[in-house]
Amino acid sequence: MTLFERYLTLWVLACIVVGIGLGTALPGLFTLIAAAEVANVNLPVAVLIWLMIIPMLLRIDFSALGKVGAFWRGIGVTLFINWAVKPFSMALLGWLFIGWLFRPWLPEAQIQSYIAGLIVLAAAPCxxxxxxxxNLTRGEPHFTLSQVALNDAIMVVAFAPIVGLLLGLSAITVPWATLLLSVVLYIVIPVVLAQVLRRRLTAKGGEAAVERLLALLQPVSLAALLATLVLLFGFQGRQIVAQPLIIALLAVPILIQVYLNSGLAYLLNRMTGERHCVAGPSALIGASNFFELAVAAAISLFGLNSGAALATVVGVLVEVPVMLSVVWLVNRTQGWYEAGPAVQRRQVAAPLAQPLP
Incomplete structure (x- = not known):
């Protein structure tokens, strides 16, 4: 884990302070940035999002999809959590906490927008x-790569329908044209560009060429993330200063969702007899979110100064500490996990010294 990744929460807190300060001192600049739109897509933010997403997608080798069958138990559990549980559980938690329990402490005009942001956040697997x-859980690298590649392939076709369905169930007007445009801009085009670039690089210099380019792009990607956060908090500054409790309240359903889905994935893997080195990353993939995509989609759908955009940014704020806590739990419970009856039976049938199908 890089220094930036380890202290991501601190960087986000710094962006909150800088963004609020700039938004208060230079409101005209932020108004000008907000006006730079084409078809409801903010151009400066779109550029920043591409700079964030494309380097991340460059890491994904879709040829890894051929290895999916080797980890069918873990793959099945993770797909179930990512696409059948997580978005729907977040919609329920958003309605329960934001739409009901916390409603008296939140601005009424933004309630539905906050719920929409939580739904968008949960609909995109990390x-x-x-x-x-x-890596921190000593996970099986081939499983992780094949699972992420499969999730990205599914996201191309499933992200818009799931978001549209859940926004409709939450009585939120679905801007379908903007939603589909967001999928094309922030999923389809970046995936295609990243894969074309990856193939050209590997054809010339193998994986080493990809790693060299990623080393150059990583600082640019991180700078784009920080700049996007500064913009978001610049627009949200007055609302946050007036009601600082908002961030803490929005974090509650996100935290519950992470522990609920990671715990469920971990237990289901144990029940099916999957190895711990697969169950660990499966639980983490099932719980974490592709917050860069969520931020981009929320901005496109509801605007830079919307409650939806703020809700997705809270996901960025809690990402590192909460996921590190899940890593700790997975590592600390390895003995308990491997004592499970199904895991024991599978170890007897196929000892760890031999590759398990």
Whole structure:
């Protein structure tokens, strides 16, 4: 884990301070940035999002999809959590906490927008940071790569329908044209560009060429993330200063969702007899979010100064500490996990010294 990734929460807090300060001192500049739109897409933010997303997608080798069958138990559990549980559980938690329990302490005009942001956040499984979490749990690298590649392929076709369905169920007007445009801009085009670039690099210099380019792009990607956060908090500054409790309240359903889905994935893997080195990354992939995509989609759908955009940014704020806590739990419970009856039976049938299908 890089220094930036380890202290991401601190960087986000710094962006909150800088963004609020700039938004208060230079309101005209932020108004000008907000006006730079084409078809409801903010151009400065779109450029920043591309700079964030494309380097992350460059890490994904879609040829890894051929290895999916070797980890069918873990793959099945993770797909179930990512696409059948997580978005729907977040919609329920958003309605329960934001739409009901916390409603008296939140601005009424933004309630539905906050819920929409939480739904968008949960509908996009994590891509880049998963490799960090998997490494910290001594996870099976081939499983992690194949699972992420499969999730990215599914996201191309499933992200818009799931978001549209859940926004409709939450009685939020779905701007379908903008939603589909967001999918094309922030999923389809970056995936295609990243894969074309990856193939050209590997054809000339193998994986080493990809790693060299990633080393150059990584600082640019991180700078783009910080700049996007500064812009978001510049627009949200007055609302946050007036009601600083908002961030803490929005974090509650996100935290519950992470522990609920990671715990469920971990237990289901144990029940099916999957190895711990697969169950660990499976739980982490099932719980974490592709917050860069979520931020981009929320901005496109609801605007830079919307409650939806703020809700997705809270996901960035809590990402590192909460996922590190899940890593700690996974590592500390390895003995309990491997004592599970199904895991024991599978170890007897196929000892760890031999590759398990």
């Amino acid at each position: 891509t880049a940071m998963v490799f960090v979490w998997s």
